[in-house]
Amino acid sequence: MLLEVSRLSAAYAGVPALHDVSFGVGEGQIVALVGANGAGKTTTLRTISGLLHPVRGQIAFRGQRLDGQPAHRIAELGIAHVPEGRRLFSRLTVRQNLLVGAHGKRARASENEAMERVLTMFPRLRERADQRAGTLSGGEQQMVAIARGLMLRPVLLMLDEPSLGIAPKLVDEIFTTIRAIAREGTTILLVEQNVRESLELADHAYVLQTGSTIADGTGAEILASDLIRRAYLGI
């Protein structure tokens, strides 16, 4: 396993948000984390990337313990977290946002190739390179957020709701891009509101309910399970 999360619990200022989260992500896989609003998907990603420190449990990446390490060091190990709500640096231009994405030592050397790669992947960003990120449309902002994550040259790319608030046509484009990124060899951990699409895309999926992982299977298995669909996913 590339990433192994075991019996993770986490809290916000003493209020528990994760109770018992366990799952694994294999090298080269697309793994989806699904669950209702407030189930703890975002919190799980935030704990992996070091924005939040776990109360209990372990996170191992390539056999190395992540829990307790600061976020900037976890990023240097090759984990990119594209956060919910995009969180672009709104006063910086598109290009500057991408450059900031390559700030880490691991990414710096190959900054130019990475820039060329993401601008080829998202041609629209090339046209908008010198526009302030805060003035982009929602869909364009999401492209910048994903591209900024890729600038890190991540081994593992964690995407939190990449299709949230985006026009349906663009959603398809984003899912196509995610598939392309995976084909190029980047492992992906995906959190999505679009449960159906993400389960169709995923090699493996875990269902999260009120802070605990309660089921897992291939994307197709989860989709086929009436119980899980009705009880936890509402589809």
Next chain:
Amino acid sequence: MDGDVLLQAIASGLLIGMVYALISVGLTLIFGLMEIVNFAHGEFLMLAMYAAFFGRSLLGLDPMLSMPATVGLLFLLGVLTYRGLISRILHAPMLAQIFATFGLGLFLRGLAQFFWSSDFRSVQDPFLAGLSGGNVNVGAVSLGVPQIAAACLAGLAFLALYLFIDRSRTGLALQAVAEDRATASLMGINSDRMFALGWGLGAACVGIAGAVLATFYYIYPSVGVVFALIAFITVALGGFGSVPGALVAGLLVGLVEVVSPTLFGFSPAYKYAVVFGFYLVVVLVRPQGLFGRF
């Protein structure tokens, strides 16, 4: 009202305004980065001026020659202030942060008084004051060489700082941390290092300002007080956290301070009252300051 006198006042106002801008940009940089106001900023300036003074009296170095060392020392002071004090109160209530930097300022002032007495000192025969007889005449306008040099150096420092923040990799990281330190950390940026750098740079700006001010200003333990007050006004006027705002507001404050007594014919003793009055009017009309971003 004599046109030449007015021209003279405008030129002098712009020159001192550049120095105000440089002092203020250090303050606004730190605030923009972490929303902490450095109430010891004036005392940093005071220490820089003493550094220039002692460079001359103990080592025989002109303030212009000792300036790199002064700037280096101030950078170090800024970093140490962050590491030793500020980083410990990052998450403390705002009032605690105010008292911490305010207390540091009082402490530094007391220290200066204790070791160096409250005598007014001045740098002996500064190189700039001797240059071209100390004055440059353009038409009917006569300007002091030290003041001109101060404005030019301040302008250069301002430009360098602006390019660094806007163009360099580290500058971009500083801006990223200023906007959203959590997200910046996901890019591998260590916000703690950026904060230390911000304090270092903020203090280094004051180092340059202090070195040039020392060539034409008296040096005493509370010399920073009035400059700090002006810097606070300048920063508020320009918009908290705005670098271009500090430049425009610094020039404006310099102009108002020097031109208004000339223009309206009152004693220069009231110049600060006019500056503060001007400030009040602007914030009533535009509370976020000229370039404010909230």
